[in-house]
Amino acid sequence: MKWKKLTVGPVQENTYIIYNNLNEAVVIDPGSEGKRIIQTIESLKVKPLAILLTHAHFDHIGAVDDVRERYNIPLYIHKKEADWLSDTKKNGSKYFGQSITAKPATHILTNTDNTLKIGNFSFEVLTTPGHSPGSVSYYLKSSGAVFSGDALFAGSIGRTDLHGGDQDVLINSIHEKLLHLPEETMVLSGHGPETTIGMEMDSNPFLSGF
Template sequence: MNVLQLPLGPLQTNCYILSNDMNEAVIFDPGEEAHVIFNVIEENKLKPLAILLTHAHFDHIGAVDDVRDEYNIPVYIHKYEADWLTDGQKNGSELFMRNQSIFAREADHLIEKEGKMEIGPFLFSIFETPGHSPGSVSFYCKEIKTVFSGDALFEGSIGRTDLPGGDHEQLIRSIKGKLLSLPDDVVVCSGHGETTTIGDEKRYNPFL
């Protein structure tokens, strides 16, 4: 399998594209600049199967509808943020984007709880990792020892908790109880910045 990291938009929010040897792909957090995503998919001759959202803050959802409509694929999000896609106040765009709100249509599928998720040939373990936002989830692909953590855990840092629905203590519990329970060599694909590993964050992250 292959993971492509695309930092998009003014906040350089990471969109990830996970693909296999058959060129099938899933797309995580298409936050902005849909044309960049389209170009990468075309260049690599990929066949997208779904959009998976780690959470619904505006910088992670700005290109959702463009990508969904281009490839006619479903969108998945946790049930606790089902209405954030259509609400500029909840997704933060009204707070940060002057005179502009960012929306997406409702998701096609709601993630109800932790457990296994199959998208075509892709198998993920879903961890509920709230704290940055109430419906934050992380997608762990055991086959490639990689977790897509959204804005829960970063290289040497953690997600901010001063936005609506944020909870610092809850985020620390999520990270320590869910993410840090993974093997040390698991790669962490964060919502911003560079990738890291579980082992490095255990050893060097000053917040943990």
Template sequence: MNWEQIPLGPLQTNCYIIANKEKKCLIFDPGEEGSKLIRHLEQRKLTPLAILLTHAHFDHIGAVDDIRNRYHIPVYLHEQEKGWLMDPALNGSQFFMMGPIKVNPADHVINGEGKMEVGDFSFEVFATPGHSPGSVSYYFEDGFVVSGDALFQGSIGRTDLPGGNHEVLIKSIHEKLLVLPEETQVLPGHGPTTTIESEMDSNPFLNGF
């Protein structure tokens, strides 16, 4: 299994493609530039099975319908944010100059934690709220976790948007992410990848907790 990081849109939100040897793939957070992402998938001869969202902020959802409609695949999102896709005030697009973003409802809502399977892919879902109330992280035993905007290299997600809570975010990171094997690669929603070990050692927002 391998992963690719593709920054998309004006905020360079990281979309991730997780693919297996059979060229099947999962798509995480297709934030913008749907045509660019489709071209990439076609060039790589990949067959998407699903779209999984770490949360429903506008910069993570802008190309959801482009990809869903092109490949006729389901979208997964945590139940606490199931109404955000259609609401520019909740997904935050109302407050930015690019204009309101509305996306059709998710096909499946995630309402718990634990093992999840999509096709031949198996992974774990962790609730990691704080940046937003329905933020989740997806952990693959191959050694990586898609953390959305919870944890970044040397930083953490902002908590000044609707439903954000700094204390809740710190608790999520410590209880759900920092307990993973230290060599686990962290695939964040923005910026470069990192590891659990690096963030435990040097992230200024986590030291001394």
């Protein structure tokens, strides 16, 4: 598996295009700049099969409809944030002077951690709430990578002062779900640079004591 990271929009959100040697692709969190995301997909000569959302804050959903309509592919989101796609208060765009929405998702994820198979991809869906109630992380065990959304960053964790945020819940999610992954696991976050589970266990100031 390979991935391409595009940093998009005014808050520098990371959109990921994951693809394999069969030229299948999955897009995670197309947050903004839909035209640029589509141009990158075309340049990679891959076929998108689905869009996966780690959560539904406005900076992660702004280009959902552009990509979905271009390729006629399904959208996956956790059930606790399904209605956030159309609610500018819950997705936060209203408070940043914007009105960002997306059409309803086609597939709803539940609270239970499970395996999601899309084409030749097999993701372990880890429920990691705290930054938002329906945050999830997508773990590709075969590739040693986890797409953590805004749960865990290099040297930091997600903010919890937005709708439904809870820092205690977030710390518990990271401890119970992400820090149990192998230390060499690459962490591909919703903002900022890549890191590893081991590096965050050793040096992340928010996770001291774990």
